Amino acid sequence: MAQSPVLSISRRIRSTPFTRRVEAAGVKGYTVYNHMLLPTVFDTLESDYHHLKSKVQVWDVACERQIEVRGRDALRLVQMLTPRDLRGMNPGACYYVPMVDETGGMLNDPVLLKLAEDRYWISIADSDLLYWIKGIAYGFRLEVDVVEPDVHPLAVQGPLAEDLMSRVFGEAVRDIKFFRFTPMPFEGTYLNVARSGYSKQGGFEIYVSDAALGEPLWDRLFAAGEDLDVRPGCPNQIERIEGGLLSYGNDMTRENTPHECGLGRFCDTTLAIGCVGRDALLRVASEGPIRQIRSVAIDGDPVPTCTDPWPILANGERVGRISSAVWSPDYQTNVALGMIRMTHWAPDTRVEVEAPDGMRTAVVQKGTFSQRAV
Amino acid sequence: MAQSPVLSISRRIRSTPFTRRVEAAGVKGYTVYNHMLLPTVFDTLESDYHHLKSKVQVWDVACERQIEVRGRDALRLVQMLTPRDLRGMNPGACYYVPMVDETGGMLNDPVLLKLAEDRYWISIADSDLLYWIKGIAYGFRLEVDVVEPDVHPLAVQGPLAEDLMSRVFGEAVRDIKFFRFTPMPFEGTYLNVARSGYSKQGGFEIYVSDAALGEPLWDRLFAAGEDLDVRPGCPNQIERIEGGLLSYGNDMTRENTPHECGLGRFCDTTLAIGCVGRDALLRVASEGPIRQIRSVAIDGDPVPTCTDPWPILANGERVGRISSAVWSPDYQTNVALGMIRMTHWAPDTRVEVEAPDGMRTAVVQKGTFSQRAV
Numbered sequence A, B: 001m002a003q004s005p006v007l008s009i010s011r012r013i014r015s016t017p018f019t020r021r022v023e024a025a026g027v028k029g030y031t032v033y034n035h036m037l038l039p040t041v042f043d044t045l046e047s048d049y050h051h052l053k054s055k056v057q058v059w060d061v062a063c064e065r066q067i068e069v070r071g072r073d074a075l076r077l078v079q080m081l082t083p084r085d086l087r088g089m090n091p092g093a094c095y096y097v098p099m100v101d102e103t104g105g106m107l108n109d110p111v112l113l114k115l116a117e118d119r120y121w122i123s124i125a126d127s128d129l130l131y132w133i134k135g136i137a138y139g140f141r142l143e144v145d146v147v148e149p150d151v152h153p154l155a156v157q158g159p160l161a162e163d164l165m166s167r168v169f170g171e172a173v174r175d176i177k178f179f180r181f182t183p184m185p186f187e188g189t190y191l192n193v194a195r196s197g198y199s200k201q202g203g204f205e206i207y208v209s210d211a212a213l214g215e216p217l218w219d220r221l222f223a224a225g226e227d228l229d230v231r232p233g234c235p236n237q238i239e240r241i242e243g244g245l246l247s248y249g250n251d252m253t254r255e256n257t258p259h260e261c262g263l264g265r266f267c268d269t270t271l272a273i274g275c276v277g278r279d280a281l282l283r284v285a286s287e288g289p290i291r292q293i294r295s296v297a298i299d300g301d302p303v304p305t306c307t308d309p310w311p312i313l314a315n316g317e318r319v320g321r322i323s324s325a326v327w328s329p330d331y332q333t334n335v336a337l338g339m340i341r342m343t344h345w346a347p348d349t350r351v352e353v354e355a356p357d358g359m360r361t362a363v364v365q366k367g368t369f370s371q372r373a374v
Helices: A019-024 A045-054 A074-081 A129-139 A161-169 A171-175 A211-224 A237-242 A278-287 B019-024 B045-054 B074-081 B129-139 B161-169 B171-175 B211-224 B237-242 B278-287
Strands: A029-033 A036-041 A057-060 A066-070 A094-096 A106-108 A111-116 A119-123 A145-147 A152-157 A181-186 A189-194 A203-208 A231-233 A291-298 A310-314 A317-328 A333-341 A350-355 A358-364 B029-033 B036-041 B057-060 B066-070 B094-096 B106-108 B111-116 B119-123 B145-147 B152-157 B181-186 B189-194 B203-208 B231-233 B291-298 B310-314 B317-328 B333-341 B350-355 B358-364
Touching: A019 A036, A019 A057, A019 A211, A029 B029, A036 A057, A045 A057, A045 A231, A045 A237, A057 A211, A066 A074, A066 A129, A074 A119, A074 A129, A106 A129, A111 A189, A129 A145, A129 B129, A152 A161, A152 A211, A161 A171, A161 A181, A161 A203, A161 A211, A171 A181, A189 A211, A203 A211, A237 A317, A237 A333, A291 A317, A291 A350, A310 A333, A317 A350, A333 A350, A333 A358, B019 B036, B019 B057, B019 B211, B036 B057, B045 B057, B045 B231, B045 B237, B057 B211, B066 B074, B066 B129, B074 B119, B074 B129, B106 B129, B111 B189, B129 B145, B152 B161, B152 B211, B161 B171, B161 B181, B161 B203, B161 B211, B171 B181, B189 B211, B203 B211, B237 B317, B237 B333, B291 B317, B291 B350, B310 B333, B317 B350, B333 B350, B333 B358
Parallel strands: A057 A231, B057 B231
Antiparallel strands: A029 A036, A057 A152, A066 A119, A066 A145, A094 A111, A111 A119, A152 A203, A181 A189, A189 A203, A291 A333, A291 A358, A310 A317, A310 A350, A317 A333, A350 A358, B029 B036, B057 B152, B066 B119, B066 B145, B094 B111, B111 B119, B152 B203, B181 B189, B189 B203, B291 B333, B291 B358, B310 B317, B310 B350, B317 B333, B350 B358
């Protein structure tokens, strides 16, 4: 596999309200996510990483498409879609909600925003979850509209995120609690601002509900943050693996239950909440998963890109597979995520990983890399 | 927009059983299609094009994922999914089947293969149609399995396709009729071979039902076709626009009805076939669409890549938009596809197109470019 193939663009791979600014800023690579462009690197993966961990970045994450569910049966529908108990959810809350099919297989791991009792946004990972939700709504003849609104998230991430955001949206942003959102004024309208984002460095996601505001918002953030060394950024492969942030399609697929992904705490299948997949997950919850995602340190030189999963072996027997791996400058090892059988998932278990360039030794970690000191 | 951004790869952007051969053959660009790699160019777009129209090419179209529907309610489900009347469909037939939501909006435009009375494959365009089908099956509690089998199409396209195929699969391939498939022997097993493909040059699609056979099949085709100048290829942007082959996500989206896409002949909504979207499409069918896709010749130098739709204007008023456009060496003009209002869709209507590099004159065509002599 060539490391840097060229991406041919077309209307089918959609650009975002921020793409022109991203291009002007010298983006060096993209991936495709929900049929849209998602930047992957601006300077180098490592310099983007160091900057993210020390300063503040603005990320074009418009590819986190929103699905709006509204109407009389809105709560009934969203509760059908996830095993997480939504009964205590209030407007202004963000919930991380695994969504599964009838067998308990992961379909997506979105963030649910409750706008009102009868109105929700579902901020999705990389799969056309809209099709599933429309199919369920149609099949159960629910009184709901299920639409993809013109809403484009822009993330502000890094330790200086709060300082930058307060200069654009006012001091009130400091009061937004983790996984809560509130409408904040911008250019004569209001944008929902959440304290959330796909990094462990802290920050916000701004739900830009009018594409025309994309460039003015981008420009305001960069003008306000010049002395903070604000830079364009994107979800960083190194930082997210260190932090144990899972990527749908990479670390989990329809093959996996939430429990295998370490998301069992979001599954309240013992309660009578009536979600799709409840029966299958109840079985898993009572027995426990027989494999689960773990952080893994892989020895040796920096690993190549993990495109197909790498087998994890113990005494020549296959006990799991690595799905994401990259060299970490801070931890001076290859940090990785992989699904490992219960026989070998205990912390400090020594295993072998069959990387494309040869066998390597590796060690199962306790928790995530970012939970321990560098 | 940079013309050649780099694509960052990961497990989420899946490689195919043919990717190693495609890489070894020097692929120059990819797009992402159904979360998989789809090659876009090998030599140059134009030399690939001339070769496709005169010789034979082997295409990695494994991204045409298969959805298998099987079980007692299989026919009931597939008929719910499309407005096309499936009552006359026999095993061995391929049907092009627009699939729509309850409002008649296009969700995908797959090819349906009938394997048996209770078993179908749906060979999909670029959207997670599996999610829609699983949602409908679940909502209606149908007795079906809906799965994504390990089947990877490889296309053989071009005027010499039949000669090449007969050397690998025997003379019987010449008897396969257009949009029919039949199991053909290969390496001790049988692969379904259809006379179909995303070009107007004739050819076949081989449904490789075992990933391990991918490379042996690729190698056999190249060994057998050396004197035919067989080359690796891929759907060619120039040839497909000349031929009026629509691309889901480019030329049509959920916003469009089949009738707007010129697919009204595949909609039998006057019959009581009970498909999703029937009510909405019946309305459209009785009134006719007010806009429709047309081939358009755009004057001037070769156009840039069409990423966002380009407005079509007449007397300063917006009457449509171009969704795909490219320079055609054979027709010595820019060939394009666009959605145009009925007031301006008549052949030979002169319009203006607002391309990124300025206004251009353009002419609405009668039929497709490939229907007239070069």
